Amino acid sequence: MVEESTIRLMTRLANQYNAVNLSQGFTDEAAIYDMVWGAITASLGGTEEGINRLEEITLQDIRQRVKSDVQSFLEMKLKDVLETLQNSRDVFNQYSYPFGLPELRKTVADYTERFQGFRPDPEREITIVVGATEGLFTSLRAICDPRDEIIIIQPYHEMYPSQAAILSLRPKYVTLKENPQEKTWNLDRNELEEAASRNTRALVLNTPHNPTGKVFTKDEMNFIASVCKDRDILVLTDEIYEHILYGGRRHYSMASIDGMRERTFVINSISKTGNATGWRVGWIISPPEYTPAIRGIHDTLVIQSPTPLQKGAERLLRLDDGFYKDLWKEYVEKRNILIQALHGASFGITPPEGSYYLFANYRDVPALSNLSPMEAAMYLIKEIGVATVPGDNFYAVGDFGNSYLRFAFCRSIETLQEGAKRLEKLR
Numbered sequence: 548m549v550e551e552s553t554i555r556l557m558t559r560l561a562n563q564y565n566a567v568n569l570s571q572g573f574t575d576e577a578a579i580y581d582m583v584w585g586a587i588t589a590s591l592g593g594t595e596e597g598i599n600r601l602e603e604i605t606l607q608d609i610r611q612r613v614k615s616d617v618q619s620f621l622e623m624k625l626k627d628v629l630e631t632l633q634n635s636r637d638v639f640n641q642y643s644y645p646f647g648l649p650e651l652r653k654t655v656a657d658y659t660e661r662f663q664g665f666r667p668d669p670e671r672e673i674t675i676v677v678g679a680t681e682g683l684f685t686s687l688r689a690i691c692d693p694r695d696e697i698i699i700i701q702p703y704h705e706m707y708p709s710q711a712a713i714l715s716l717r718p719k720y721v722t723l724k725e726n727p728q729e730k731t732w733n734l735d736r737n738e739l740e741e742a743a744s745r746n747t748r749a750l751v752l753n754t755p756h757n758p759t760g761k762v763f764t765k766d767e768m769n770f771i772a773s774v775c776k777d778r779d780i781l782v783l784t785d786e787i788y789e790h791i792l793y794g795g796r797r798h799y800s801m802a803s804i805d806g807m808r809e810r811t812f813v814i815n816s817i818s819k820t821g822n823a824t825g826w827r828v829g830w831i832i833s834p835p836e837y838t839p840a841i842r843g844i845h846d847t848l849v850i851q852s853p854t855p856l857q858k859g860a861e862r863l864l865r866l867d868d869g870f871y872k873d874l875w876k877e878y879v880e881k882r883n884i885l886i887q888a889l890h891g892a893s894f895g896i897t898p899p900e901g902s903y904y905l906f907a908n909y910r911d912v913p914a915l916s917n918l919s920p921m922e923a924a925m926y927l928i929k930e931i932g933v934a935t936v937p938g939d940n941f942y943a944v945g946d947f948g949n950s951y952l953r954f955a956f957c958r959s960i961e962t963l964q965e966g967a968k969r970l971e972k973l974r
């Protein structure tokens with residue numbers, strides 16, 4: 548019924564053919580240290596007191612604890628030193644409230660107020676989940692019954708239609724179209740108006756957008772909001788790239804738009820901002836009347852997101868504004884390396900406004916022009932040594948995706964430079 552993810556398949560093929568992996572959206576760089584430290588102290592410290600002790604302790608204190616002379620202490624393995632610090636009492640490696648640690652939910656409320664200007668109630672509106680992926684699934688299940696109609700904007704993240712299929716929902720697709728002259732990806736407002744009806748239960752929106760890099764403008768958000776209010780449609784917004792924006796673009800959360808809070812489910816996670824896609828910590832901000840259903844489904848499905856990693860996530864979400872405001876800077880050079888490499892190889896591109904993907908048209912690349920997206924992706928993996936994702940993977944209807952490949956530029960500069968060098972073979 549639901550097939551394996553093509554994106555994850557491309558990663559496996561990248562490993563098999565030793566290709567530079569620009570397919571799946573995860574980095575090869577370190578996770579954010581404060582966040583990692585938060586998880587380490589939770590796991591080792593075991594309790595709040597244990598965490599506080601670890602925050603304060605110096606190497607001198609530890610040496611006295613292990614009653615060792617300086618030389619033997621210096622020769623100790625770090626693992627053995629840390630073992631002496633492990634608390635014999637424990638809270639943070641155990642089950643915690645299924646819907647999330649109270650301190651993390653409060654932190655999500657503070658964070659949302661800081662960046663989106665509204666404050667969700669940690670008790671009634673916030674649920675900590677296993678990444679945005681579970682956040683979307685659980686929300687869809689809480690909102691929809693089998694056979695309900697939902698609107699998905701294509702190109703999309705592949706989990707949207709796959710989850711809709713598992714839940715027996717009926718997706719209707721609205722297609723973003725590239726204008727290669729203006730270098731924009733555009734929402735056809737008439738198409739949205741036609742797709743949205745009083746039978747539509749929900750609309751899934753992703754901004755900043757994967758795979759096109761589009762950032763929906765305030766005007767577009769207002770338009771989508773007005774259609775949804777008019778036809779009584781709920782909105783699920785996937786905002787996991789909210790801080791990765793270029794050229795002064797701004798991200799607007801649908802929940803911050805007048806009259807939308809009560810019909811919007813904000814889905815977010817630390818995967819991208821924390822460089823921690825493997826941690827599986829995310830959250831849902833839901834209208835309070837849906838929160839009990841969301842929490843019930845979440846508890847039954849997965850119980851909870853890992854407790855020590857929630858403690859780490861809390862540190863990430865408490866970092867200064869500066870960390871978030873500067874996040875895009877890390878990607879600007881990477882984006883430029885990829886843009887230049889793709890230009891050089893005659894790909895058609897609309898530079899991304901946000902997120903860290905580039906959806907490139909390959910029809911003018913001589914070696915690829917007559918190939919299907921999967922054939923083009925396989926050629927790039929086997930002959931050029933670069934892994935991408937075939938464009939048709941992001942579409943359900945029409946042949947819009949047949950000229951595209953998606954490149955992810957969230958890797959290290961060195962990895963991207965190696966990818967760029969390999970792409971020179973296409974010239």
Ligand SMILES: Cc1ncc(COP(=O)(O)O)c(C=O)c1O
Nearest residue numbers: 572678679680704757785816818
């Ligand atoms: C738009 C979008 N939503 C959700 C996810 C998955 O997020 P998470 O790791 O929080 O489940 C991805 C991952 O690439 C994504 O691009």
